[in-house]
Amino acid sequence: MRGSILTPEMRHRILAQIVPEREEISRQQRVVKRLTKALSEVAEEIGQSFVFIEPQGSTGAKQTQLRGASDIDLFVGLSPREFSDILQQSAPQRQAMLSERFDELVDRWFWPAAQRAGGRNIIKAYSQHPYLSLVVEDIDVDVIACFYLSPEELAENGPITAVDRTIHHTRFVLDRINDTLRNDIRILKSFVRASHAYGDDCAVGQMGLTGYSLELITLFGNGIDGAVEMLLHIEDGPIDPFGRPAHVLRRVPTFRDDHVILIDPTDANRNVASSFSPRAVRWTITRLRHLIELRERGEDDAVVDLVLERPIPTDPPPSWLAPHCITRQFVGARRVHYTLFRDKLHRLCRLIARVLRKENTGEKRFGKTLWEVYFEQDHYAIGMIVEKPVIEPVYSRRGPPVDIEKAASAFRKKHPTAYEKDGYLWLDTKRRWTRAGDMIDYMIERHSIEGLEMTTEEGDVSRRVLNTLYRYVMRIEDFPLSRRQEYKDAEQTLGW
Numbered sequence: 001m002r003g004s005i006l007t008p009e010m011r012h013r014i015l016a017q018i019v020p021e022r023e024e025i026s027r028q029q030r031v032v033k034r035l036t037k038a039l040s041e042v043a044e045e046i047g048q049s050f051v052f053i054e055p056q057g058s059t060g061a062k063q064t065q066l067r068g069a070s071d072i073d074l075f076v077g078l079s080p081r082e083f084s085d086i087l088q089q090s091a092p093q094r095q096a097m098l099s100e101r102f103d104e105l106v107d108r109w110f111w112p113a114a115q116r117a118g119g120r121n122i123i124k125a126y127s128q129h130p131y132l133s134l135v136v137e138d139i140d141v142d143v144i145a146c147f148y149l150s151p152e153e154l155a156e157n158g159p160i161t162a163v164d165r166t167i168h169h170t171r172f173v174l175d176r177i178n179d180t181l182r183n184d185i186r187i188l189k190s191f192v193r194a195s196h197a198y199g200d201d202c203a204v205g206q207m208g209l210t211g212y213s214l215e216l217i218t219l220f221g222n223g224i225d226g227a228v229e230m231l232l233h234i235e236d237g238p239i240d241p242f243g244r245p246a247h248v249l250r251r252v253p254t255f256r257d258d259h260v261i262l263i264d265p266t267d268a269n270r271n272v273a274s275s276f277s278p279r280a281v282r283w284t285i286t287r288l289r290h291l292i293e294l295r296e297r298g299e300d301d302a303v304v305d306l307v308l309e310r311p312i313p314t315d316p317p318p319s320w321l322a323p324h325c326i327t328r329q330f331v332g333a334r335r336v337h338y339t340l341f342r343d344k345l346h347r348l349c350r351l352i353a354r355v356l357r358k359e360n361t362g363e364k365r366f367g368k369t370l371w372e373v374y375f376e377q378d379h380y381a382i383g384m385i386v387e388k389p390v391i392e393p394v395y396s397r398r399g400p401p402v403d404i405e406k407a408a409s410a411f412r413k414k415h416p417t418a419y420e421k422d423g424y425l426w427l428d429t430k431r432r433w434t435r436a437g438d439m440i441d442y443m444i445e446r447h448s449i450e451g452l453e454m455t456t457e458e459g460d461v462s463r464r465v466l467n468t469l470y471r472y473v474m475r476i477e478d479f480p481l482s483r484r485q486e487y488k489d490a491e492q493t494l495g496w
């Protein structure tokens with residue numbers, strides 16, 4: 001595309017709606033100060049040392065957050081030397097012992113400090129290790145323990161916990177950012193959020209593009225236009241600040257199966273994009289191409305709308321598609337981190353889609369299934385669009401060729417009702433399930449997830465997961481129903 005992807009007027013309109021207002025930033029800073037003071041006081045009282053207490057992520061020193069995205073990740077940096085007895089253990093034992101020690105820190109240190117700072121809805125949550133979640137002045141805060149490692153230690157030995165790199169990410173960005181790039185990052189984040197393909201709560205795929213990855217791409221691209229160009233071609237080859245070619249990186253076992261590669265400039269052995277779902281990447285690229293088309297046609301209002309986040313619609317599916325749609329909704333225990341439920345539901349849906357597709361004998365069952373997982377707070381939904389939601393109670397199972405006498409004889413002996421057709425033996429077999437919904441319910445019950453309870457409710461989360469499939473996923477996936485004329489007509493009507 002010639003010229004900038006945004007005119008100055010479009011850029012002004014977008015930034016006017018996504019840059020945090022001064023009061024919001026002041027409130028974040030006030031909350032950080034209150035919690036830092038309380039954590040420092042309690043640490044002194046219980047004799048607990050620490051290296052730093054700092055907010056990380058977009059609401060920390062980088063200030064690349066969007067308006068209304070006030071969540072704070074407050075990191076408490078610990079010295080590895082204080083944990084030397086644990087760090088000498090084997091990996092599985094070290095993991096268990098660290099979890100136990102961090103659990104104790106949350107109880108003895110973080111929790112009393114949260115109470116002292118006036119926190120409410122205080123919950124001990126679990127991800128890789130225990131951490132504390134709370135609300136202060138209507139801002140969600142996570143207090144997270146990590147280890148402070150020097151850049152040299154990180155490069156030589158890697159991190160101890162998954163979040164040990166975060167402080168170095170912040171410093172890398174701060175050393176290279178200016179106000180223009182900061183706003184370019186916000187615009188790119190807003191676009192990916194508007195695509196519902198952002199971070200660990202994305203709707204299109206299990207994991208979307210992270211804030212840090214979008215910061216890097218904007219910095220590497222020297223602005224929004226370069227970032228868009230890099231994203232459009234991110235599937236074509238790696239982005240590596242260390243200059244290694246694709247064939248070298250693909251020989252690294254940990255990178256070999258990654259859909260896209262974006263190397264962390266603070267750790268040459270880490271692919272920042274390793275968790276990105278191919279579906280989220282493809283959908284983001286599809287939306288970028290559409291944005292460029294709108295820009296080239298001079299449809300400035302449509303470009304602005306495409307960058308600004310809107311909720312996923314809750315409209316019912318069209319009548320021709322509705323019989324193929326199945327949703328199930330759940331409520332999850334708040335003490336469990338939402339990503340754990342998300343990951344388990346994705347595994348369950350993959351299993352369900354596999355058994356829906358074919359009978360155990362290989363014959364077609366309900367056919368191809370598109371599925372997604374969507375959640376809001378502690379409400380989760382799985383949505384499925386099934387090629388054939390209702391099937392015949394009996395199917396023809398093919399046996400061995402009739403001219404392979406030994407196999408045919410054994411098949412006839414085991415199945416006296418077998419018959420010949422087209423040179424094979426066949427057997428009419430009764431199905432256990434003729435409705436996809438019944439089989440889905442059986443699979444959910446058989447593979448129940450602890451802490452997740454299925455409800456009879458079909459609320460907005462159920463409607464939004466279906467719209468995710470209908471409006472987004474069906475546009476980028478090979479699926480028989482996407483080829484129907486009704487769907488092609490809907491693409492034209494809705495301006496997709």
